[in-house]
Amino acid sequence: MTLIEREPTPRHKVCGEFLSGEALEDLSALGIDVTSLGAVPIHKVRLAAARRAAEAPLPFPAASLSRKTLDTALIAEAIAAGVHVQRGRSVQALNRTPGNTWQATLDDGANVEAPTVFLATGKHDLRGHPRPQDPQRWVAFKMYFRLAPAQAAELARASELMLFPGGYGGIQPVEDGIANLCWVVQQRYFARAGNRWESFLAKMQQDCPHLAMRLAGAEPLLQKPIAITHIPYGFIRRTTEDGLYCIGDQAAVIPSFTGDGISIALHTARCAADAYLAAEPAPLFQARLRSALLLQMRLAEFAADGLNNSLARAVLPFCLRVWPGVMRVTATLTRISRRPAAAAHAVAG
Ligand SMILES: Cc1cc2nc3c(=O)[nH]c(=O)nc-3n(C[C@H](O)[C@H](O)[C@H](O)COP(=O)(O)OP(=O)(O)OC[C@H]3O[C@@H](n4cnc5c(N)ncnc54)[C@H](O)[C@@H]3O)c2cc1C
Numbered sequence: 001m002t003l004i005e006r007e008p009t010p011r012h013k014v015c016g017e018f019l020s021g022e023a024l025e026d027l028s029a030l031g032i033d034v035t036s037l038g039a040v041p042i043h044k045v046r047l048a049a050a051r052r053a054a055e056a057p058l059p060f061p062a063a064s065l066s067r068k069t070l071d072t073a074l075i076a077e078a079i080a081a082g083v084h085v086q087r088g089r090s091v092q093a094l095n096r097t098p099g100n101t102w103q104a105t106l107d108d109g110a111n112v113e114a115p116t117v118f119l120a121t122g123k124h125d126l127r128g129h130p131r132p133q134d135p136q137r138w139v140a141f142k143m144y145f146r147l148a149p150a151q152a153a154e155l156a157r158a159s160e161l162m163l164f165p166g167g168y169g170g171i172q173p174v175e176d177g178i179a180n181l182c183w184v185v186q187q188r189y190f191a192r193a194g195n196r197w198e199s200f201l202a203k204m205q206q207d208c209p210h211l212a213m214r215l216a217g218a219e220p221l222l223q224k225p226i227a228i229t230h231i232p233y234g235f236i237r238r239t240t241e242d243g244l245y246c247i248g249d250q251a252a253v254i255p256s257f258t259g260d261g262i263s264i265a266l267h268t269a270r271c272a273a274d275a276y277l278a279a280e281p282a283p284l285f286q287a288r289l290r291s292a293l294l295l296q297m298r299l300a301e302f303a304a305d306g307l308n309n310s311l312a313r314a315v316l317p318f319c320l321r322v323w324p325g326v327m328r329v330t331a332t333l334t335r336i337s338r339r340p341a342a343a344a345h346a347v348a349g
Helices: 021-029 067-080 149-155 187-192 197-207 209-215 261-277 282-307 310-322 325-333
Strands: 002-005 040-049 052-064 084-087 091-096 102-106 111-114 117-119 138-146 158-164 167-174 178-186 226-229 244-246 346-348
Touching (some): 002 067, 021 052, 040 167, 052 167, 067 084, 117 261, 149 209, 167 209, 244 261, 244 282
Parallel strands (some): 002 084, 040 158
Antiparallel strands (some): 002 346, 040 052, 102 111, 117 346, 138 178
16 A cells, blocks of 8 residues: 655644544554653633633543644554555646546656545645535634743643634644644635734734733744635535545545544544445445534534624623533534544555
């Protein structure tokens, strides 16, 4: 098996870096011990909107770990399992040949042919295999900070979700005593801040004083946030072609606040590997996967719409105070249910 990864070395990805219970189970089954990699256990979730904040214990085990560290471990695991990993080579096109195999054309013009491909290019679409438009035109950012000691102590073991007009953000500790701040915003709201991340970050802190408190005295650790656009939230792939199994964000894109994308990537990869080994045709696999994901996806979208609603922003933290269980219920409902579960980027088998 060959895995083609365009980045020569693991690098930062736009991601909140929250690992749900399901992701932890799948990683453990792959032999990856996140604790030894420095993952921070997460026990509670806090919701902050306007001037209110409320917290609830998480109803499942969770942790956080930077994608750089996690992706390094996953690639090492693939190599140890005998996968031929080609790094720093990008797939430019993926086409069916007259002989009914798949042909990946790489950036240097070389071709790799295989009867089966696992398409796992994540947030990036391959020419000829697009996902739908993203009508809200979401823009997502990630930035690392070293928080002031008192704020780092407050944040310890918590994942905080912050609501503001046009989007939401999350802050949580990751390894080495630093904090990950990740946020998504609809383009039209970002445009109102002159399309400048500094102005938008200042506006977020105005709208959500909880964030301003967290970032007081914080040291930014990247020169500027990393960013991506085109996030077709709610997408679940309907169909595919023979021999082409789509996994991860190429199979489904769940709203980010659920912190379930990594778990879905691991699960859909496992499901695809099982389907391949059982000689289940890719179109049947993709349809079955869609049915398995549909309910949770729609619930997560429904909850995301609520977070983006100004009335909900005003009342949610208050509801949490009087009924702290509401967040536990939401967290459980929007979690993707266990499915027969495994893995990869543009991988040819
Ligand atoms: C703002 C935001 C916050 C999020 N927060 C969380 C969170 O806290 N927890 C969580 O579980 N999920 C979160 N997610 C979702 C999560 O990041 C994704 O669901 C997950 O990374 C999907 O994994 P993947 O393997 O499909 O894609 P990716 O992780 O994007 O990996 C795709 C890989 O393919 C490679 N690649 C791309 N194109 C090519 C090509 N042409 N040729 C070769 N290689 C290629 C890339 O370099 C990359 O390494 C978040 C998403 C966003 C947008």
